[in-house]
Amino acid sequence: MELSDANLQTLTEYLKKTLDPDPAIRRPAEKFLESVEGNQNYPLLLLTLLEKSQENVIKVCASVTFKNYIKRNWRIVEDEPNKICESDRIAIKANIVPLMLSSPEQIQKQLSDAISIIGREDFPQKWPDLLTEMVNRFQSGDFYVINGVLRTAHSLFKRYRHEFKSNELWTEIKLVLDGFALPLTNLFKATIELCSTHANDASALKVLFSSLILIAKLFYSLNFQDLPEFFEDNMETWMTNFHSLLTLDNKLLQTDLVSNAIQFLASVCERPHYKHLFEDQNTLTSICEKVIVPNMEFRAADEEAFEDNSEEYIRRDLEGSDIDTRRRAACDLVRGLCRFFEGPVTGIFSGYVNSMLQEYAKNPSVNWKHKDAAIYLVTSLASKAQTQKHGITQANELVNLTEFFVNHIQPDLKSASVNEFPVLKADGIKYIMIFRNQVPKEQLLISIPLLINHLQAESIVVHTYAAHALERLFTMRGTNNTTLITAAEMAPFVEVLLTNLFKALTLPGSSENEYIMKAIMRSFSLLQETIIPYIPSVITQLTQKLLAVSKNPSKPHFNHYMFESICLSIRITCKANPDAVGSFEEALFMVFTEILQNDVQEFIPYVFQVMSLLLEMHKNEIPSSYMALFPHLLQPVLWERTGNIPPLVRLLQAYLERGANTIASAAADKIPGLLGVFQKLIASKANDHQGFYLLNSIIEHMPPESVDQYRKQIFILLFQRLQNSKTTKFIKSFLVFINLYCIKYGALALQEIFDGIQPKMFGMVLDKIIIPEIQKVSGQVEKKICAVGITKILTECPAMMDTEYTKLWTPLLQALIGLFELPEDDTIPDEEHFIDIEDTPGYQTAFSQLAFAGKKEHDPVGQMVNNPRIHLAQSLHKLSTACPGRVPSMLSTSLNAEALQYLQGYLQAASVTLL
Secondary structure (H helix, E strand, O other), X not given: OOOOHHHHHHHHHHHHHHOOOOHHHHHHHHXXXXXXXXXXXXXXXXXXXXXXXXXXXXXXXXXXXXXXXXXXXXOOOOOOOOOOOHHHHHHHHHHHHHHHHOOOHHHHHHHHHHHHHHHHHHOOOOOOOHHHHHHHHHHHOOHHHHHHXXXXXXXXXXXXXXXOOXXXXXXXXXXXXXXXXXXXXXXXXXXXXXXXXXXXXHHHHHHXXXXXXXXXXXXXXXXXXXXXXXOHHHHHHHHHHHHHHHOOOHXXXXXXXXXXXXXHHHHHHOOHHHHHHHOOHHHHHHHHHHXXXXXXXXXXXXXXXXXXXXXXXHHHHHOOOOOOOHHHHXXXXXXXXXXXXXXXXXXXXXXXXHHHHHHHHHOHXXXXXXXXXXXXXXXHHHEEEXXXXXXXEEEOOOOOHHHHHHHHHHHHHHOOOOOOOHHHHHHHHHHHHHOOOOOOHHHHHHHHHHHHHHOOOOOHHHHHHHHHHHHHHHHOEOHHHOEOOOHHHHHHHHHHHHHHHHHHOOOOOOOOOHHHHHHHXXXXXXXXXXXXXXXXHHHHHHHHHHHHHOOOOOOHHHHHHHHHHHHHHHHHHHHHOHHHHHHHHHHHHHHHHHHHHOOOOOOHHHHHHHXXXXXXXOOOOOOHHHHHHHHHHHOHHHHOOHHHHHHHHHHHHHHHHHHHHHHHHHOXXXXXXXXXXXXXXXXXXXXXXXXXXXXXXXXHHOOHHHHHHHHHHHHHHHHHHHHHOOOHHHHHHHHHHHHHHHXXXXXXXXXXXXXXXXXXXXXXXXXXXXXXXXXXXXXXXXXXXXXXXXXXXXXXOOHHHHOHHHHHHHHHHHHHHHHHHOOOOOOOOHHHOXXXXXXXXXXXXXXXXXXXXXXXXXXXXXXXOOOHXXXXXXXXXXXXXXXXXXXXXXXXXXXXXXXXXXXXXXXXHHOOOOO
């Protein structure tokens, strides 16, 4: 492709078409660009367009297309052709940095990403002048250009945070430091000075602060790999500058620069080789007094978020997404300092905590923020190790957590009004959540009715925290992995707990509160049969809520926990009274019908899972209400959505398990539709295992005569897929299927159907698939099916003893013994590591498995065979009785010694011999 005006015009037209919402216009344009991207000069045409085009939309489109082109093609893969010619590579590297720095921000970001992709492959060996080119731009004095360089350097060097240590990596980092550390430090100093110069210019400070943030991120990346000798010379300078920055006028503390600077101090103070920088008592005191305490305060912006943007406040506070806040950074700095200076830091802050609590006691209504800061300080001091699941797992022994809890937390929660001092209520409840593993159980039990009471608080934060704290307490594990809080201990509170949880969902702002619904789910799970008397009321409220939210589903976690709660209600009730399944169907089916008719895509996978659970509660029968739905489940449109596939397959399996005879007689015309679903699934690398789940259920449960006419075609489809697109996953599923078929119809039937498709195919399947691949089968039930199926082939297939297939008898037996005794072969060919999931255009609902709708693992040979090794021994004994002398002869000539030893062990365990 020439760098001509005509080609630029053609490229412009096709780029425009890729933005067209009409797929009939968009897709051909995308295909055209894909077809020409291998041509010389193609990337240079894109760069020319994004530089010279008069249309901004084309500039942006060209920049995105260029970045994606680089992402797909820049890496040179061994044994594959180079997708970008060398002259284009040289031209791109020569032009991209100045082009990036002169482009608008939207385009600058795309080109910066492209530079980092190229840099990952080519820097430093194939792009040695990149660093010099970037450093030279620091002299420009133009902070738009400087920030572009810093942004690019950050995208290039942040990988140092995540890569494994190696000499090669350290050599590269040293090269970067040699050329970059001093200019970066000088830029940092100059920028700090400019902050002082422009202290009253908000727009200038905004630009300068964005530079300082990027510099801090770069410093963090370059310091991450613990190369102390490269940083010792500059560390005290950095420390002094950050310390000075953090004690500037309070108005500077409005930006995330402060949190980044504090995070920098926190990361440095945890490093053993910088310990000496913090050892001086004056330094420690200054950091505690001038950096940490002021940034622990509950500020006006925090108060505004607490009251007016509760959902965001909760998300940031509970889920840890407040990483960029001053308060979180100050907490991290406290923890960092405590690593080496726990005693001195605890001593310094103990005085502050006592002082804050005294100020609060003088006038609580005015000074409540002092107590809030005191609780945060204690929490930070005491937290040495923490996980989301378990709270604090290791605490500072110098802090008496129980005493603080009894004296300063419980009194706030015991006060007459749940609406008084909401921030302190939230602090107290959060303290319970965080230190639940450190506070004695008797204190936790005292707290439970207090938490239940706070479910009625008007503050969204308070009643949400109360629900979350209860949910966390109910998941705590004691000895023997049982729940720490038992159903018996909760018995006095069941009614008020359920009442307040469901009432909390009616409070303003909490109609779809995921923490409350999760607490409902966890309460059901803990209380089990204790909730049965309340189920009629509970299921009514859950059904009403389901109907309401199905009009406009917007909270995926809330919806998930709601369906889990419905499943728990069904399981718990029907375990005690199986006949109660009808009352649940009566309550739910009207809403389910509405969801299906209105095509509420987010809920349909859940509905299918709950219906499967209900149907599996029936014993060997399918109610007419389910049979009326059966034809609709086979409609192709349902199977187009990937999220529907696993629950739909599960539901069809439930139909087959509970009513195969009914389907065979009353819906025989639907069997081709059922097999059509199997055919669609089997053609997909992503969903072929689901196709096998369905096929296995058809083979296991349907009357043989109802599928006789389709059997040969089923095998032909499977062989076509094997021939066209064989994957490890498909092979494993195929092996389970043919062995299940063998168990159901017999080894002779299996041999005959293979040889009926093509002469001698049975031998080819044994030799090329079963014997070499059986070791790949995983899963206890799957291995058992294969073991029983292969045993049948060995001992119940006449052709294995008297034809050319006989030579495969011993290798097949050896493969079976390998399945029993050798480790699973979990190797996957390189080309399968990145199997593409089929294109799924448009919105696709992800499948979310309901834990409490889970299906028990089904063992189709459970009643027939308990121990497959014993079964093999008994079957071989029976064969040797029918053919005396043959079996020992084949074993002695061909079976290897180790396998023979294992086999003798099976025979002894079964108390049989071979004749």
